[in-house]
Amino acid sequence: MVCHECHMVVPMPQEGKGQASVYCPRCGCPVHARKPNSLAHSWALVITSLILLFPANLLPIMKVDYMGASEYSTIMDGIIYFFKEGSYGIGTVILVASVLVPVFKIVGIMIILLSIHFRIESWLEHKTLMFRFIKFIGRWSMLDIFVIALLTALVDFGFLSTIAAAPAAPFFCGVVIATMLAAEVFDTRLIWDAAAKSHGQHEEGRGE
């Protein structure tokens, strides 16, 4: 077994000793062959973020007060605005970071989870690569929240013009946090278990 905190190799407990927990001699963390209940936790968090995704995208995320008139805009409105203005670069950055990344993360984790459920043995390397990519891009969706926070602080001219967040902001934050946690609790080794069973490389299989 390998300690998931510090990657130290720890011998498997002898069979028959029951399910006594093993602790890593180097960092003291409990060591498991697989993260406990990894699939259930990942599913729960992915479904949570899927539910939160709808209010996050459909409700307005930003409120602009200009000369006393309030104007609400959703994430898509902001992107369309940039494309109309001709700022294609920045429009694409926001489109990728705040719409495509969350959707890709949720769909990607669901594909991986489903393929584990149906024991699909192909594309293992690609699934691992995709998961690493999902983990890497996870934090970049916070971009929109930071932009709004900074705009709120900067554009604060009383009656003339103010910018504030709108109801979608907490939902959007929730999506980012839930997907990051879903990636955190997921155990990549589960992807490989399907293949290991047929090739006999699995650690538990070796003892025979």
Add this chain to the structure above:
Amino acid sequence: MGVERCGTGAGGGKTLPCQILVCPDCDLLLRAKRPRPGEKLCCPRCNCVLDAPVENSVEKTMALSLTGLLIFPPAIFLPLLTLDILGLENTGSIYSSAQAMVRSGFFFTGIAVYITSIIVPFVKLLLLFLVSLQIQFRHSNAATLFMFKTYKRLDEWGMLEVYMIGILVTIIKLLHMAKIEYDVGFFCFIGLLSATLLSSSFLDENRFWNEIHAQMLEKEGKAGEVEVEAQPGSNGPTESAVTK
């Protein structure tokens, strides 16, 4: 780039010292020797980076995290940008942006901004500095271990580089509406970001874990058997890790 195989024990010839590793991503059992600084040890099956030593990792990490800590207060509290619309001026800093979020009634979102852009980056630098300081002066104890574990847990939740892109997007959004001036905070923030990114890229995790463990064993008086040695046997790993 080449596959380096170490001795398999059972066969003849000389046996190189090598250790047994398990890939944390796909659970493949591997044998490998430690790569030289600058090289990377990768899992042959899933390409997970197993070990990437850095020369003088402890010193470099200590210096950079201290730099980050010193530059932290000006980067967070001094104004980043000044906005000038029709003679009216307004400034914003990272701290004030988080505060503005809370003040406008979005408590949850505001707290998330506080945590990801101020608290976690600061705690990360502080922990990294204390850990490398204790390793350098051979004073590792249970607290060092706890601090390093906490650092690893928090790693993902510090989002300074995302905030940097956020600042750039904000600048482009406001560019045609108002005159923007760059303030001291902006340049301090770039410094803070560089120090944070460099300190984590110079961090040699394996070395840190081993040092902490060895120093703790030393204190307890056990001359440590730190490395797991390869045992020649029928159940030994069949594949070697790839050095790149």
